[in-house]
Amino acid sequence: MLLSQPDFVVLDWNGTVVPFFGLPMYPGVADRIQVWKQVGIKIFVVSHAHQSEIAKDVARTKLPVDEVHGCNNKGPVVVDLCRRFGRGVLLGDHSMDFRAAQEADVPFYQAVFENQARLSDGVQEFRSWEELATLLPFGGKVS
Ligand SMILES: [Mg+2]
Structure with a gap:
Protein backbone atom coordinates (compact mmCIF):
# COMPACT_ATOMS: atom_id res chain seq x y z
CA MET A 1 0.00 0.00 0.00
CA LEU A 2 1.34 3.42 -0.90
CA LEU A 3 1.64 6.00 1.81
CA SER A 4 0.33 9.48 1.26
CA GLN A 5 3.05 12.10 1.04
CA PRO A 6 4.79 12.64 4.38
CA ASP A 7 5.87 16.00 5.77
CA PHE A 8 9.43 14.78 6.17
CA VAL A 9 11.83 11.91 5.61
CA VAL A 10 14.43 10.91 8.20
CA LEU A 11 17.61 9.44 6.77
CA ASP A 12 20.08 7.28 8.57
CA TRP A 13 23.48 8.00 7.02
CA ASN A 14 26.02 5.14 7.02
CA GLY A 15 24.55 2.16 5.19
CA THR A 16 21.59 4.16 3.90
CA VAL A 17 22.87 7.26 2.09
CA VAL A 18 26.59 6.38 1.95
CA PRO A 19 28.36 3.09 2.72
CA PHE A 20 30.42 5.00 5.30
CA PHE A 21 31.73 8.50 6.06
CA GLY A 22 33.84 9.85 3.23
CA LEU A 23 32.53 7.48 0.55
CA PRO A 24 30.37 8.38 -2.46
CA MET A 25 26.60 8.29 -2.02
CA TYR A 26 24.67 5.26 -3.23
CA PRO A 27 23.35 5.66 -6.79
CA GLY A 28 20.08 7.54 -7.03
CA VAL A 29 20.17 9.25 -3.62
CA ALA A 30 20.79 12.79 -4.85
CA ASP A 31 18.08 12.64 -7.53
CA ARG A 32 15.46 11.25 -5.17
CA ILE A 33 16.20 13.78 -2.41
CA GLN A 34 16.00 16.61 -4.93
CA VAL A 35 12.60 15.40 -6.14
CA TRP A 36 11.29 15.14 -2.58
CA LYS A 37 12.56 18.62 -1.75
CA GLN A 38 10.82 20.01 -4.82
CA VAL A 39 7.43 18.80 -3.58
CA GLY A 40 8.03 20.26 -0.12
CA ILE A 41 9.16 17.23 1.87
CA LYS A 42 11.71 18.15 4.53
CA ILE A 43 14.82 15.98 4.78
CA PHE A 44 16.48 15.23 8.10
CA VAL A 45 19.60 13.20 8.78
CA VAL A 46 19.69 11.41 12.13
CA SER A 47 22.95 9.57 12.66
CA HIS A 48 24.52 7.66 15.51
CA ALA A 49 27.59 9.89 15.41
CA HIS A 50 29.07 13.04 16.87
CA GLN A 51 27.34 16.15 15.58
CA SER A 52 30.50 17.58 14.06
CA GLU A 53 31.35 14.32 12.30
CA ILE A 54 27.96 13.81 10.67
CA ALA A 55 27.53 17.51 9.84
CA LYS A 56 30.86 17.51 8.07
CA ASP A 57 30.06 14.44 5.99
CA VAL A 58 26.59 15.66 5.01
CA ALA A 59 28.10 18.97 3.90
CA ARG A 60 30.66 17.06 1.82
CA THR A 61 27.91 15.42 -0.25
CA LYS A 62 26.07 18.73 -0.82
CA LEU A 63 22.79 16.90 -0.21
CA PRO A 64 20.12 19.57 0.47
CA VAL A 65 19.03 18.47 3.93
CA PHE A 85 6.87 18.85 11.59
CA GLY A 86 4.06 16.28 11.44
CA ARG A 87 4.17 12.97 9.64
CA GLY A 88 7.45 11.31 8.81
CA VAL A 89 9.01 8.26 7.24
CA LEU A 90 12.31 6.75 8.42
CA LEU A 91 14.88 5.11 6.15
CA GLY A 92 17.67 3.11 7.77
CA ASP A 93 19.64 -0.11 7.78
CA HIS A 94 20.13 -0.91 11.45
CA SER A 95 18.02 -2.21 14.29
CA MET A 96 18.41 1.11 16.12
CA ASP A 97 16.78 2.83 13.14
CA PHE A 98 13.90 0.38 13.26
CA ARG A 99 13.48 0.90 17.02
CA ALA A 100 13.49 4.69 16.58
CA ALA A 101 10.76 4.40 13.94
CA GLN A 102 8.70 2.24 16.28
CA GLU A 103 9.22 4.63 19.17
CA ALA A 104 8.05 7.57 17.04
CA ASP A 105 5.35 5.49 15.29
CA VAL A 106 6.54 6.34 11.78
CA PRO A 107 6.75 3.96 8.80
CA PHE A 108 10.16 2.33 8.40
CA TYR A 109 11.95 1.21 5.24
CA GLN A 110 15.07 -0.91 5.59
CA ALA A 111 18.00 -0.27 3.27
CA VAL A 112 19.36 -3.67 2.25
CA PHE A 113 22.33 -3.01 0.01
CA GLU A 114 24.67 -5.73 1.28
CA ASN A 115 22.32 -8.70 1.73
CA GLN A 116 21.76 -7.95 5.41
CA ALA A 117 19.07 -9.86 7.22
CA ARG A 118 15.61 -8.40 7.45
CA LEU A 119 15.33 -6.61 10.80
CA SER A 120 11.86 -7.87 11.58
CA ASP A 121 9.03 -9.78 9.94
CA GLY A 122 6.99 -7.49 7.75
CA VAL A 123 9.63 -4.78 7.45
CA GLN A 124 9.59 -3.18 4.01
CA GLU A 125 13.00 -3.45 2.38
CA PHE A 126 14.57 -1.52 -0.47
CA ARG A 127 17.59 -2.85 -2.34
CA SER A 128 18.44 0.34 -4.21
CA TRP A 129 17.42 3.98 -4.22
CA GLU A 130 15.89 3.39 -7.62
CA GLU A 131 13.60 0.80 -6.03
CA LEU A 132 12.78 3.22 -3.23
CA ALA A 133 11.56 5.71 -5.84
CA THR A 134 8.90 3.12 -6.71
CA LEU A 135 7.97 2.42 -3.10
CA LEU A 136 7.80 6.12 -2.12
CA PRO A 137 7.05 7.88 -5.40
CA PHE A 138 6.26 11.33 -4.02
CA GLY A 139 7.12 13.94 -6.60
CA GLY A 140 7.13 11.41 -9.41
CA LYS A 141 9.98 10.05 -11.45
CA VAL A 142 13.25 11.80 -11.94
CA SER A 143 13.00 13.59 -15.26
MG1 LIG B 1 23.21 2.94 9.27
Whole structure:
Protein backbone atom coordinates (compact mmCIF):
# COMPACT_ATOMS: atom_id res chain seq x y z
CA MET A 1 0.00 0.00 0.00
CA LEU A 2 1.34 3.42 -0.90
CA LEU A 3 1.64 6.00 1.81
CA SER A 4 0.33 9.48 1.26
CA GLN A 5 3.05 12.10 1.04
CA PRO A 6 4.79 12.64 4.38
CA ASP A 7 5.87 16.00 5.77
CA PHE A 8 9.43 14.78 6.17
CA VAL A 9 11.83 11.91 5.61
CA VAL A 10 14.43 10.91 8.20
CA LEU A 11 17.61 9.44 6.77
CA ASP A 12 20.08 7.28 8.57
CA TRP A 13 23.48 8.00 7.02
CA ASN A 14 26.02 5.14 7.02
CA GLY A 15 24.55 2.16 5.19
CA THR A 16 21.59 4.16 3.90
CA VAL A 17 22.87 7.26 2.09
CA VAL A 18 26.59 6.38 1.95
CA PRO A 19 28.36 3.09 2.72
CA PHE A 20 30.42 5.00 5.30
CA PHE A 21 31.73 8.50 6.06
CA GLY A 22 33.84 9.85 3.23
CA LEU A 23 32.53 7.48 0.55
CA PRO A 24 30.37 8.38 -2.46
CA MET A 25 26.60 8.29 -2.02
CA TYR A 26 24.67 5.26 -3.23
CA PRO A 27 23.35 5.66 -6.79
CA GLY A 28 20.08 7.54 -7.03
CA VAL A 29 20.17 9.25 -3.62
CA ALA A 30 20.79 12.79 -4.85
CA ASP A 31 18.08 12.64 -7.53
CA ARG A 32 15.46 11.25 -5.17
CA ILE A 33 16.20 13.78 -2.41
CA GLN A 34 16.00 16.61 -4.93
CA VAL A 35 12.60 15.40 -6.14
CA TRP A 36 11.29 15.14 -2.58
CA LYS A 37 12.56 18.62 -1.75
CA GLN A 38 10.82 20.01 -4.82
CA VAL A 39 7.43 18.80 -3.58
CA GLY A 40 8.03 20.26 -0.12
CA ILE A 41 9.16 17.23 1.87
CA LYS A 42 11.71 18.15 4.53
CA ILE A 43 14.82 15.98 4.78
CA PHE A 44 16.48 15.23 8.10
CA VAL A 45 19.60 13.20 8.78
CA VAL A 46 19.69 11.41 12.13
CA SER A 47 22.95 9.57 12.66
CA HIS A 48 24.52 7.66 15.51
CA ALA A 49 27.59 9.89 15.41
CA HIS A 50 29.07 13.04 16.87
CA GLN A 51 27.34 16.15 15.58
CA SER A 52 30.50 17.58 14.06
CA GLU A 53 31.35 14.32 12.30
CA ILE A 54 27.96 13.81 10.67
CA ALA A 55 27.53 17.51 9.84
CA LYS A 56 30.86 17.51 8.07
CA ASP A 57 30.06 14.44 5.99
CA VAL A 58 26.59 15.66 5.01
CA ALA A 59 28.10 18.97 3.90
CA ARG A 60 30.66 17.06 1.82
CA THR A 61 27.91 15.42 -0.25
CA LYS A 62 26.07 18.73 -0.82
CA LEU A 63 22.79 16.90 -0.21
CA PRO A 64 20.12 19.57 0.47
CA VAL A 65 19.03 18.47 3.93
CA ASP A 66 17.07 20.65 6.35
CA GLU A 67 18.61 19.49 9.62
CA VAL A 68 21.42 17.18 10.71
CA HIS A 69 21.30 15.45 14.09
CA GLY A 70 24.16 13.46 15.56
CA CYS A 71 23.01 11.53 18.61
CA ASN A 72 23.36 8.41 20.74
CA ASN A 73 19.65 7.60 20.83
CA LYS A 74 17.61 8.25 17.70
CA GLY A 75 14.15 7.61 19.12
CA PRO A 76 13.69 10.88 21.03
CA VAL A 77 15.10 12.86 18.10
CA VAL A 78 12.54 11.36 15.71
CA VAL A 79 9.74 11.84 18.24
CA ASP A 80 10.68 15.51 18.44
CA LEU A 81 10.75 15.86 14.63
CA CYS A 82 7.21 14.45 14.53
CA ARG A 83 6.11 16.96 17.16
CA ARG A 84 7.64 19.83 15.19
CA PHE A 85 6.87 18.85 11.59
CA GLY A 86 4.06 16.28 11.44
CA ARG A 87 4.17 12.97 9.64
CA GLY A 88 7.45 11.31 8.81
CA VAL A 89 9.01 8.26 7.24
CA LEU A 90 12.31 6.75 8.42
CA LEU A 91 14.88 5.11 6.15
CA GLY A 92 17.67 3.11 7.77
CA ASP A 93 19.64 -0.11 7.78
CA HIS A 94 20.13 -0.91 11.45
CA SER A 95 18.02 -2.21 14.29
CA MET A 96 18.41 1.11 16.12
CA ASP A 97 16.78 2.83 13.14
CA PHE A 98 13.90 0.38 13.26
CA ARG A 99 13.48 0.90 17.02
CA ALA A 100 13.49 4.69 16.58
CA ALA A 101 10.76 4.40 13.94
CA GLN A 102 8.70 2.24 16.28
CA GLU A 103 9.22 4.63 19.17
CA ALA A 104 8.05 7.57 17.04
CA ASP A 105 5.35 5.49 15.29
CA VAL A 106 6.54 6.34 11.78
CA PRO A 107 6.75 3.96 8.80
CA PHE A 108 10.16 2.33 8.40
CA TYR A 109 11.95 1.21 5.24
CA GLN A 110 15.07 -0.91 5.59
CA ALA A 111 18.00 -0.27 3.27
CA VAL A 112 19.36 -3.67 2.25
CA PHE A 113 22.33 -3.01 0.01
CA GLU A 114 24.67 -5.73 1.28
CA ASN A 115 22.32 -8.70 1.73
CA GLN A 116 21.76 -7.95 5.41
CA ALA A 117 19.07 -9.86 7.22
CA ARG A 118 15.61 -8.40 7.45
CA LEU A 119 15.33 -6.61 10.80
CA SER A 120 11.86 -7.87 11.58
CA ASP A 121 9.03 -9.78 9.94
CA GLY A 122 6.99 -7.49 7.75
CA VAL A 123 9.63 -4.78 7.45
CA GLN A 124 9.59 -3.18 4.01
CA GLU A 125 13.00 -3.45 2.38
CA PHE A 126 14.57 -1.52 -0.47
CA ARG A 127 17.59 -2.85 -2.34
CA SER A 128 18.44 0.34 -4.21
CA TRP A 129 17.42 3.98 -4.22
CA GLU A 130 15.89 3.39 -7.62
CA GLU A 131 13.60 0.80 -6.03
CA LEU A 132 12.78 3.22 -3.23
CA ALA A 133 11.56 5.71 -5.84
CA THR A 134 8.90 3.12 -6.71
CA LEU A 135 7.97 2.42 -3.10
CA LEU A 136 7.80 6.12 -2.12
CA PRO A 137 7.05 7.88 -5.40
CA PHE A 138 6.26 11.33 -4.02
CA GLY A 139 7.12 13.94 -6.60
CA GLY A 140 7.13 11.41 -9.41
CA LYS A 141 9.98 10.05 -11.45
CA VAL A 142 13.25 11.80 -11.94
CA SER A 143 13.00 13.59 -15.26
MG1 LIG B 1 23.21 2.94 9.27
